[in-house]
Amino acid sequence: MLKVEQLQKGLKKQIILNNITFEIKEGEIFSLFGHNASGKSTLLKILSGIMKPDSGNIFLNGKDIHKNNKVKKDICAVFQENIVPSGFKTIDFLLFYSKIVKSPYRKKDIISLAESYGIKNEDMKKKITHLSGGTKKKIEFLKSIINKDALFHLFDEPTIGFDPESQKMAWDHIRSLKKEKKIILLVTNMRNELNELADTKKIITDGKIKDFREGKTMKILKFTVKNWKKEIKEKIEKIEGVEKVVVKTELDKIKNDIQQKFGNANIKVVDLSNTDISVDDVLEKLGIEKTQVATMENKELKHVIEVYTNDNIETVQNDVLKTFVEYKVQILSMEVN
Incomplete structure (x- = not known):
């Protein structure tokens, strides 16, 4: 279980996250709907261990992620803003990532996986900085498939820019994580994605998490x-x-x-x-x-x-x-x- 308790964060004298508390159970897809400047980006950085909160606690299966660095290996974050190092060649990065998360995926497996998501063989040989935005997003998403041991999967607008076939495959992967009893946080502004995948629907606005009101469009x-x-x-x-x-x-x-x-x-x-x-x-x-x-x-x-x-x-x-x-x-x- 992921347990977030009274999370508070301010930047430049402005409250970004205001006393946020929620839980995500194993095998649950917890979805957050939120517009820009709602506080979601800050929340995701804190949940992934990149940023520390001013106060509050985050426990993954009872362990505080900001006091126990070993817990961070159990977190796989797929961000909206692509954070893949641009100097890497695509195949080199995915092989490097597979190695550091101790994945069974080898070079032929990764090439086959990338091909199934429409990533061309020539793109695998290019430096990431030379790829299109959509291809970079797919590479970011592949991390969640390669990292088979992660307990908590965090997705930030995971399929924006995907073609329909790749989007369906990505949704099927997220559903498979649910069957494996993984802990899943899905941040999306796509209504169809929300309705297809979410077990729990919430909205984040002005640093607070509220119930998502069905039938009412922002x-x-x-x-x-x-x-x-x-x-x-x-x-x-x-x-x-x-x-x-x-x-x-x-x-x-x-x-x-x-x-x-x-x-x-x-x-x-x-x-x-x-x-x-x-x-x-x-x-x-x-x-x-x-x-x-x-x-x-x-x-x-x-x-x-x-x-x-x-x-x-x-x-x-x-x-x-x-x-x-x-x-x-x-x-x-x-x-x-």
């Missing part, structure tokens, strides 16, 4: 606005039915405009719009003359506000619009996804 209200103030985000987050609020600026566009104008000049673009730091504070700290700095007032910037909700979309939308009016936010566009 909707996103997307606003493009001006005159944004950072305190509005907290106000919207308190609206009933709001699961998460994501704020994006047009900083990338500004960077591109500056680079096009000044070429390869040594220019640094910094966004202070969602902080309590003033430009003068930064200049004083760095000892930079103000004449060397171009500033843009926050009211001139466009912000994209994404409001995630599972509840009545019209009610949430009206409450958000009332908040914008209260803070004199200028709305440029609005859409529902």
Whole structure:
């Protein structure tokens, strides 16, 4: 059994995981549904032993994974972001991985396995850095098949980019792990994958795990606005039915405009719009003359506000619009996804 107790993690004064507690039994596929910035990536890094929590405990069959390094050999993590070393040739990496997990898979077995997932023979000879994103994902997934002794298998969006045949094979493999009484955590935003595989369905949002509400689809209200103030985000987050609020600026566009104008000049673009730091504070700290700095007032910037909700979309939308009016936010566009 995997037992997670009161897991807490913060980064840069922001709470990422907030008192998370759950259990996964042997032979159970425990599924987490979660959007970007929900806290899932941090949770997966902690569960795989890559990152330590600020507080709380994780026990795999009664052993604390962060106090007993030997337990980590019982964990196989298949990440969404491919972490296979890019300098390896494909076959060399899979052989190396097979060796360190003491797998019975040998070179001919690995080549046959890769071929069954549509990985071409010439791709097995290439350096991983030269492969397509879909092929890299498949190589990452093959780790779970090769690592036959792992007790806890962690999958993060395992079949995104897979062709239908490879996806079916991957799902069959995950089902086979269930029959072998392995402990399985499946993180996915694919509804069909969730419905095909999951025994237990949960959703992670704003660092908390909640029950997954069937029949209700997460909707996103997307606003493009001006005159944004950072305190509005907290106000919207308190609206009933709001699961998460994501704020994006047009900083990338500004960077591109500056680079096009000044070429390869040594220019640094910094966004202070969602902080309590003033430009003068930064200049004083760095000892930079103000004449060397171009500033843009926050009211001139466009912000994209994404409001995630599972509840009545019209009610949430009206409450958000009332908040914008209260803070004199200028709305440029609005859409529902």
